[in-house]
Ligand SMILES: Nc1ncnc2c1ncn2[C@@H]1O[C@H](COP(=O)(O)OP(=O)(O)O)[C@@H](O)[C@H]1O
């Protein structure tokens with residue numbers, strides 16, 4: 001049985017992109033908690049947050065995590081999934097957790113080029129340049145606590161994938 005793989009990290013680190021690419025190489029299924037919950041709710045993240053607040057969104061996110069977790073799946077999570085201790089423990093116990101780590105400058109450049117505001121409404125009300133650093137400072141320790149492996153997500157996509165494959169080989173050999 002192949003354990004599920006959970007990709008965690010800040011907005012813009014590449015969880016969705018990497019998850020999709022990995023699934024094609026590994027012949028495993030790709031699921032994204034944001035895609036799943038938006039489909040379920042028939043609303044975007046921005047609409048959900050304006051209707052139910054971040055608390056409502058976080059409850060739906062945990063529901064999504066539990067629903068999509070299955071063997072031979074790569075699960076791209078949302079950047080805030082690690083805020084819940086329950087989610088962190090769930091992922092660590094159910095599968096292999098990979099933190100896609102990237103510096104603030106890289107995250108900001110990617111988010112400015114690809115803001116996707118319907119899925120990424122503001123978390124603080126501050127401009128992206130300020131928000132990304134502030135949010136990462138508050139979450140970095142939680143990403144590291146939840147992760148089995150930390151991968152440099154600032155590299156080209158093929159190098160990110162290669163680093164993950166090495167980490168997974170090591171995990172399977174141990
Ligand atoms: N390794 C990479 N190198 C360059 N651009 C990347 C890389 N990974 C992701 N991106 C780009 O960054 C943006 C955010 O990626 P996305 O997968 O949506 O991040 P996340 O799901 O972590 O928020 C997208 O435009 C994507 O094409």
Ligand SMILES: O=C(O)C1=C[C@@H](OP(=O)(O)O)[C@@H](O)[C@H](O)C1
Pocket residue numbers: 009010011012015016034045077078079080081119120121123
């Ligand atoms: O960092 C966060 O709190 C969030 C990240 C988003 O996902 P991505 O990390 O895929 O952008 C999405 O789940 C939601 O806007 C909340």
Ligand SMILES: [Mg+2]
Pocket residue numbers: 015016017032034076077078
């Ligand atoms: Mg994503």
